[in-house]
Amino acid sequence: MNPEQIAQELADAHELLSQASMARLAYNGLDGRPRVVPIGIFWTGEELVMATAATAPKVKALSVRPDVALTIDAGDSPGTAKTLSVRGVAHLTIVEGVVPEYLEAARKNYDPEFAAEFERNCRAMYDRMARIAVKPQWARFYDFGAGRMPQFLADLAKKMN
Numbered sequence: 001m002n003p004e005q006i007a008q009e010l011a012d013a014h015e016l017l018s019q020a021s022m023a024r025l026a027y028n029g030l031d032g033r034p035r036v037v038p039i040g041i042f043w044t045g046e047e048l049v050m051a052t053a054a055t056a057p058k059v060k061a062l063s064v065r066p067d068v069a070l071t072i073d074a075g076d077s078p079g080t081a082k083t084l085s086v087r088g089v090a091h092l093t094i095v096e097g098v099v100p101e102y103l104e105a106a107r108k109n110y111d112p113e114f115a116a117e118f119e120r121n122c123r124a125m126y127d128r129m130a131r132i133a134v135k136p137q138w139a140r141f142y143d144f145g146a147g148r149m150p151q152f153l154a155d156l157a158k159k160m161n
Helices: 003-012 014-019 057-064 100-109 112-125 151-160
Strands: 022-028 034-040 048-053 067-074 082-096 128-134 138-143
Touching (some): 003 014, 022 048, 034 048, 034 057, 048 057, 048 100, 057 082
Antiparallel strands (some): 022 067, 048 128, 067 082, 082 128, 082 138
């Protein structure tokens, strides 16, 4: 997938990216076995940023095997279902204190009073965090209600008509 195609998929998924607070992160553990974990996300416009405790098992695993996939979903019916699938390489940075984008995500999704309490609690809990950044190297956006779906499903749907 070339950079222009990736940019178009991400542009088409702009609303989903700007509203989403959670994704599912797939990676390989230290034992080589696949893992999928829910994780908070923040889209900067160029990369998906996630954060976790510096001591989390996924930090060690991602430092050895940084290739990842993510999926971000919204909607609870076929007419409203949207999903963005992303593949890329996780870039880890250990930061002192709390990852700034972690707090930005909270400010985006919580009312100001709750976000302030969340920030206080995070600052009390984390001496250090791991910032996990993924710049998409492949992306595909589906909007099932608009008929934008994987080609194999579109082909099956055509057979029904």
